[in-house]
Amino acid sequence: MRPAPRDDVVAMEGYHSPQVDVDVRLNTNESPLGPPASFVAELTDAIAGVEWHRYPDRAARDLRAAIGSLHGRGHEQVFAANGSNEVLQSLCLAYGGPGRRAVTFEPTYALHGHIARVTGTEVVSAPRRDDFTLDLDVVRRTLESAQPTLTFLCSPNNPTGLVEPQEVVETVVEVATSLGSLVVVDEAYGQFAPWSAASLLDEELPLVVTRTYSKTWAMAAARLGYALAPTWVVDELEKVVLPYHLDAVTQLAGTLAVGHLAEMEARVAQLVEERGRLVAELAQLPVTVWPSGANFVLFRPDARAGDEVWKLLVERSVLVRNCASWPGLDDCLRVTIGTRDEDDAFLAALREILT
Ligand code: PMP
Numbered sequence: 001m002r003p004a005p006r007d008d009v010v011a012m013e014g015y016h017s018p019q020v021d022v023d024v025r026l027n028t029n030e031s032p033l034g035p036p037a038s039f040v041a042e043l044t045d046a047i048a049g050v051e052w053h054r055y056p057d058r059a060a061r062d063l064r065a066a067i068g069s070l071h072g073r074g075h076e077q078v079f080a081a082n083g084s085n086e087v088l089q090s091l092c093l094a095y096g097g098p099g100r101r102a103v104t105f106e107p108t109y110a111l112h113g114h115i116a117r118v119t120g121t122e123v124v125s126a127p128r129r130d131d132f133t134l135d136l137d138v139v140r141r142t143l144e145s146a147q148p149t150l151t152f153l154c155s156p157n158n159p160t161g162l163v164e165p166q167e168v169v170e171t172v173v174e175v176a177t178s179l180g181s182l183v184v185v186d187e188a189y190g191q192f193a194p195w196s197a198a199s200l201l202d203e204e205l206p207l208v209v210t211r212t213y214s215k216t217w218a219m220a221a222a223r224l225g226y227a228l229a230p231t232w233v234v235d236e237l238e239k240v241v242l243p244y245h246l247d248a249v250t251q252l253a254g255t256l257a258v259g260h261l262a263e264m265e266a267r268v269a270q271l272v273e274e275r276g277r278l279v280a281e282l283a284q285l286p287v288t289v290w291p292s293g294a295n296f297v298l299f300r301p302d303a304r305a306g307d308e309v310w311k312l313l314v315e316r317s318v319l320v321r322n323c324a325s326w327p328g329l330d331d332c333l334r335v336t337i338g339t340r341d342e343d344d345a346f347l348a349a350l351r352e353i354l355t
Contacts, residue, residue, distance in 0.1 A: 022314060032342060039256060070258055081245065091150065091237065095182050105128050191215075212225040216268050288302060297335055
């Protein structure tokens with residue numbers, strides 16, 4: 001007889017983002033360029049010194065200190081893990097779990113709800129307004145009735161691209177503080193946005209900001225993300241994560257990358273400029289485009305089904321994200337900002353399909 005998994009796991013759907021072999025991949029919000037050659041050379045040299053027979057530094061001190069230096073914080077206010085998804089999982093393990101609730105505001109990053117459920121946390125989802133902004137009355141009512149231990153925000157929000165205004169985050173934190181809920185602001189795309197909730201961090205506030213090396217640092221292959229948090233949160237996260245979870249090479253890569261901040265920032269500036277061009281070009285086509293503070297743009301063809309346009313783009317070897325599975329995003333597609341050439345290929349294909 002086959003052992004039965006948990007009933008709630010049987011009922012779950014896994015993470016679906018097709019990996020299709022195409023010429024132009026603009027579906028997972030990666031950096032279109034690899035990291036700087038000087039970084040890769042430095043890392044390659046450093047790998048020669050790895051003591052392969054020893055476990056890596058369990059506390060990842062150098063890495064956490066390097067990340068802390070980026071944000072003017074000590075290593076004890078930084079938690080690092082295998083991608084920000086593992087950071088989110090650790091937060092759910094420490095603050096969620098059976099009998100506890102997490103709140104999300106939809107549409108948002110699907111993994112917030114999914115990871116919470118995997119850890120046995122009940123998920124309460126409330127809607128955003130039609131323009132994807134948060135209604136603070138809805139936020140207040142939802143938190144008061146759900147009494148969550150975790151409240152997720154995402155800024156810029158995936159997949160809408162919307163940046164939460166500072167006053168909104170401050171109000172959510174204020175309400176959450178009064179209810180004893182930890183607010184997690186997922187800033188996977190934070191460097192593309194005009195402001196960061198990291199500026200609000202305080203040892204006395206139940207606020208955590210998560211970041212990743214997967215996007216701006218052009219290191220999705222390394223799987224490295226982190227949380228900036230009060231020390232009392234970091235201490236709990238360290239308890240639930242597996243010992244030696246972060247391997248020595250990932251730790252080295254993350255530490256050395258920090259020495260290449262200027263190149264990273266120059267790439268971000270380039271992508272932000274390219275985002276402006278892409279949005280302007282999309283505005284010339286029969287689509288609705290939403291403003292974005294991230295490295296992707298959400299759009300909806302005015303007169304064609306999203307599914308159909310997605311397939312026709314794949315036929316032209318261009319892969320974007322089909323947002324049909326997100327509540328409220330029927331017919332929407334999300335395109336990652338690529339190189340100028342990739343974006344031109346996408347625009348040419350879309351123009352051919354829609355005009
Ligand atoms: N948060 C958001 C909002 C994301 O879009 C992603 C990646 N798609 C992640 C977290 C996870 O990133 P990673 O695990 O690669 O750090």
